[in-house]
Amino acid sequence: MEIKIENAETFKKFLSERFGVVFPHEILLSDTKGHGIRVHSRGLMGNVYGLKGFQAYSGKNGINPYFMQLVGMHAKKNLIALNEVDAKKFIAGETVRKKIKILGGQGPVIVAHGGHILGVGHFENGELRSPFSQDRRSRIIQNRIKGWIGRDL
Amino acid sequence: MEPREFEEWVGTITGDKEAIGTALQQSFRINTLKIPIEVFDEVSELKNKKIKWDESGRTYTDKFDIGNTIEYFLGYLHPQSLSSMIPPLVLGPKAGEHVLDLTAAPGSKATQISAIMENTGTLVANDLPEKETTLVANVARLGALNVIITNRDARDWPLKNEFDRVLLDVPCSALGSNLNAMKRFSISYAESLALVQKRLIMKGFDALKEGGTLVYSTCTYSIEENENVIEYLLSVREEAKIEKIELEYVPHDNGLTAECKKCWRIYPKHLNSDGFFIAKITKTE
Numbered sequence: 142m143e144i145k146i147e148n149a150e151t152f153k154k155f156l157s158e159r160f161g162v163v164f165p166h167e168i169l170l171s172d173t174k175g176h177g178i179r180v181h182s183r184g185l186m187g188n189v190y191g192l193k194g195f196q197a198y199s200g201k202n203g204i205n206p207y208f209m210q211l212v213g214m215h216a217k218k219n220l221i222a223l224n225e226v227d228a229k230k231f232i233a234g235e236t237v238r239k240k241i242k243i244l245g246g247q248g249p250v251i252v253a254h255g256g257h258i259l260g261v262g263h264f265e266n267g268e269l270r271s272p273f274s275q276d277r278r279s280r281i282i283q284n285r286i287k288g289w290i291g292r293d294l
Numbered sequence: 295m296e297p298r299e300f301e302e303w304v305g306t307i308t309g310d311k312e313a314i315g316t317a318l319q320q321s322f323r324i325n326t327l328k329i330p331i332e333v334f335d336e337v338s339e340l341k342n343k344k345i346k347w348d349e350s351g352r353t354y355t356d357k358f359d360i361g362n363t364i365e366y367f368l369g370y371l372h373p374q375s376l377s378s379m380i381p382p383l384v385l386g387p388k389a390g391e392h393v394l395d396l397t398a399a400p401g402s403k404a405t406q407i408s409a410i411m412e413n414t415g416t417l418v419a420n421d422l423p424e425k426e427t428t429l430v431a432n433v434a435r436l437g438a439l440n441v442i443i444t445n446r447d448a449r450d451w452p453l454k455n456e457f458d459r460v461l462l463d464v465p466c467s468a469l470g471s472n473l474n475a476m477k478r479f480s481i482s483y484a485e486s487l488a489l490v491q492k493r494l495i496m497k498g499f500d501a502l503k504e505g506g507t508l509v510y511s512t513c514t515y516s517i518e519e520n521e522n523v524i525e526y527l528l529s530v531r532e533e534a535k536i537e538k539i540e541l542e543y544v545p546h547d548n549g550l551t552a553e554c555k556k557c558w559r560i561y562p563k564h565l566n567s568d569g570f571f572i573a574k575i576t577k578t579e
Contacts, residue, residue, distance in 0.1 A: 167414070168439060182439040186392050186416040189453070191444035195434040207434045210328070210369060232367065257337075257368055278362055285364035 149178045152198050159245055161217030168212075170197060177201075180208055204249060206260030206272050213251045213258035218244050220251040221269075228254035229283040234275035236268050254286065300476040307515050307550070308561055314470070314515075319566035322360055322371045323379055323402075324350040326409045327437045329370045338365055346543035350409070351379050369435045374402045375471070376567035377560050381463060381511040382406040384539050384574050390415040391458040396448045396498050399425035401432035403463060408438035420444045420451070449490065451497040459507045462498040464491045466512040466519050470562075470569025475514075484516040491523045499531055502577040507537070510573045515561075520571040521554040527575065528553060537574040549573070 146152045149170040156162040164170075167183045171193060181194025197208040213220065227237045231252055243250060247265045251258060263270045273279055295303065305311040322342070324334045331349055340363065342352035353376065360366055360373045382403050387393045387410050398404040398419035408417050417438070421429055423445040433441050446452070467484055468475040491512075498508050512519050527534050536556045545564040549557030549571075557573040 180439060181441070182413050184390070184415065185440065185442055186418075186456075189416075189418055189442050189444065191418070191420075191442045192430070193442050194439050195430065195441075205434065207369065207437065211437045211439075232364075255337075257364075259368070281359075281362040282364055282367050285362075285367075 146178075146198060146200075148172050152178050156212070159249065160213075160219050160251060162212055162215045164212070164215075169194075180211075203263075203272070204261045209251055209261040210258045213253065213261070216251050219249075220253060221264075223252060223254045223259075225254070225286055227269075228252075228259065229286050231259060231262060231269070231271045232273060232286065233279045233283040234271045234273040236270050237262075238267055239264075239269055240267060241269075295476050295479050297476065300479070304515065307517070308547070308559075310561075310563070313561040313563045314569060316562040316566050318562060318568065319353050319376065320355070320360070321345075321351060321353045321374065321376045321379075321567065323348075323374045323406060324352065324371055325369055325405070325436050326350055327405075327413055327439075328368065334365075334370055338370070340365060340371075345376065347541060348379055348383060351376060369437055372402060372405060372432070372436060374406070376565045377470075377570040378402060378513075378568060379406060380541070380544060380558075380560070380570065381461060381509050381572055382410060383541055384572055385459050385461050385507065385509040387411050387415075387417075387459050392416045392418075392456060393459045393461070394418045394420070394453075394457040394498070394501055395461045395463075396420055396451060396494065396501070397463055397465065398429055398443075400428040401436075403461060404429070404441065405432055405436045405438050407461065408433075408436075408440055411440060413437075413439045415440055416442060418442045418444060418457075420446055420448060422447060448497060449493050451501060454500045455503050457501050457506060458503060459509075460498045460501050461509050461511075462494060463511045464494050464519075464523075466491070466514040467516060468513055469515050470513040470571075479516075481516070481518065484514075484518040488518045488523055491519055492526045495523055495527050496530070499527060499534060499575070499577065504533075504577055504579045506577050508575045508577070510575065512571045513568050514571065515559075515569055517550055520559075520573075521549050521551045521557065524549075524554050524557065524573045524575070525551065531577075533578045535576050535578050537576050539572065539574050 177199030399421035
């Protein structure tokens with residue numbers, strides 16, 4: 142699936158078509174000048190300059206995994222659950238080889254483990270690419286997956 | 295100050311030379327914006343202990359780096375000292391209100407305020423441009439959606455009569471959170487910081503609506519940076535009134551001057567946590 146995200150409206154449409162995410166009424170997506178698309182609650186006061194909410198999407202870095210950790214639980218499709226071995230790889234920034242069926246073609250998928258949304262990955266040609274960096278900290282965090290008890294989404 | 299001189303000075307301030315010598319307890323706050331407390335308790339393997347005055351605050355003794363845990367990665371918790379969790383509780387923001395955190399970086403208290411407000415209303419989190427990166431990162435990781443981040447020098451904060459509540463956790467000599475800070479500490483240093491703090495408290499107070507609440511806090515012990523700043527505000531703003539802090543189960547000493555008896559001084563001996571000074575002030579009509 143080719144992503145053509147130009148503004149908050151098309152991003153919202155993409156999230157709906159790709160993941161079946163229906164936004165709660167109190168959450169808004171807004172266009173900003175030079176700061177991508179931002180997510181924030183409804184009813185922020187006016188007359189104040191500054192960055193409202195946090196960046197949900199930018200053309201450069203794609204979908205913010207922290208944004209997906211927030212809204213991923215509302216997804217109805219293209220949400221894949223990784224086993225412990227693969228979840229560790231994903232957190233550590235490694236590519237996971239996996240046979241999965243994707244609705245709407247190759248592209249972003251929401252990644253979960255044990256009922257916890259880890260973030261968003263890019264699935265293409267049997268490979269799930271992780272957005273996280275392969276640094277020392279990621280390798281330490283991945284080992285915390287062991288024994289992680291499941292959570293209902 | 296030299297360690298011996300500092301110890302004696304602390305004794306004159308606290309009335310107890312041992313007040314700040316206690317080993318500090320490690321702690322974190324469960325981020326209710328991303329996970330309900332009961333679910334966190336069910337799924338997390340981090341051994342922790344509850345505290346009496348805030349159900350989201352926890353202490354722990356295990357030797358692990360909290361920033362390297364899966365719970366941190368998922369934004370389920372935020373490392374924060376026990377005493378640093380108190381100013382937002384004293385502020386007591388309500389859902390839907392307009393709140394200002396004038397010196398918000400790195401965002402521990404700001405995101406706690408956001409959680410108390412359940413992501414509703416508006417929280418304006420301000421700090422200098424060079425501190426914005428950590429503030430933005432914490433706001434995103436913890437999923438705070440009711441935040442507007444601004445990067446003004448707080449001494450030049452322009453908005454007046456706008457906010458229901460203002461948190462002012464000012465830059466200070468940090469004797470309560472960093473023992474090495476004693477090396478550069480002197481009374482004249484505290485007096486120079488107090489000049490900035492007096493300007494900041496004026497800006498914070500003027501940003502309040504009538505009937506609004508300001509919480510002023512520092513992580514230091516000097517009277518110059520604490521009681522003197524509060525008394526300065528009371529002397530120049532007749533609508534400023536010190537309020538009693540209503541928070542149960544938190545051990546503390548009272549402020550050191552007659553006018554500031556309602557203020558709190560929290561020393562490491564009280565909570566095994568950082569030293570703090572907290573004042574609650576309302577803008578009367």
